[in-house]
Amino acid sequence: MNAHERPGGLPDPPVTVLVVDDEELTRTGLRALLSTKPGLAVIGEATDGAEVLPLVERLRPDVVLMDVRMPDVDGIEATRRLRAALPDPPKVIVITTFENDEHVYDALRVGASGFIRKRAPSQQIAHAIRLVASGDSVLFPEAVRRLAAARPVRRDAPTGRVAALTGREIEILRLMAKGLSNQEAATALRVSLETIKTHMGNVLTKLDAGNRTQAVVMAYEAGLLSPGSNDR
Structure with missing residues (x-):
């Protein structure tokens, strides 16, 4: 097949x-x-x-x-x-x-x-x-990072929704900001692909984001991710 x-x-x-x-x-x-x-x-x-x-x-x-x-x-x-x-x-x-x-x-x-x-x-x-x-x-992480670095943290950024993220969800969001796929993130964290998908689903729900790219942009705008530090 x-x-x-x-x-x-x-x-x-x-x-x-x-x-x-x-x-x-x-x-x-x-x-x-x-x-x-x-x-x-x-x-x-x-x-x-x-x-x-x-x-x-x-x-x-x-x-x-x-x-x-x-x-x-x-x-x-x-x-x-x-x-x-x-x-x-x-x-x-x-x-x-x-x-x-x-x-x-x-x-x-x-x-x-x-x-x-x-x-x-x-x-x-x-x-x-x-x-x-x-x-x-x-997601081209370097290009998005450069674009985010040129923008100030937005006053209307969803900081309350970002604050609701757990430590694990933030960790996964940072991997997504580096351009990792769901499978690559699962390998990096030594968890199953389904676990990654579940966490990402929770991230999207909490941030009211349509997809993970939008979630990454929202995290940059709220100051959760720092384009200057590469969040490594």
Whole structure:
């Protein structure tokens, strides 16, 4: 049985993707690249963030590959609208020209699962899509740390919710901030994968975060994680 088959020989349904970018060349290029990747299917395109919510409600994609900078409604606002309007919104990966784009950080704050550069290899983009579709996140720890270091601790940060985290939950959150996957964190702490998933579920619930990337950003903003010290 291969990686894209279910028990009984039935193929897994493809991960469906909505591509959002105001540049036609970028949309066309992404659709062409992703069409060659097994297990992925681009089911729609949008040229502006204002089109995203109606298209998502109609097409129900698993993942939205979203340009962070668009002239009318940008990727930040479009991501915010998805989370506000839908009880189970699709995962969002923002795409950007520069990984140090401050708009990327804002997109992560409102619930994007991660980000990737437009010029990343197609295999890396495909891997990122599969990763977030499976419930993980695409986190480039050094880039997020640099972006967090340029921001002051927010006065409206959820310090009360952060204070509710246990020592073990904070330890796991720090590993996530370093870019470790759930399995890598389980190996590092010598616990089961299910234990890690349980703790991360508790973290997300306590912080009211949509995914672990957003939880890491919230921890930076509340001062729980310090970008200057690398939290090692």
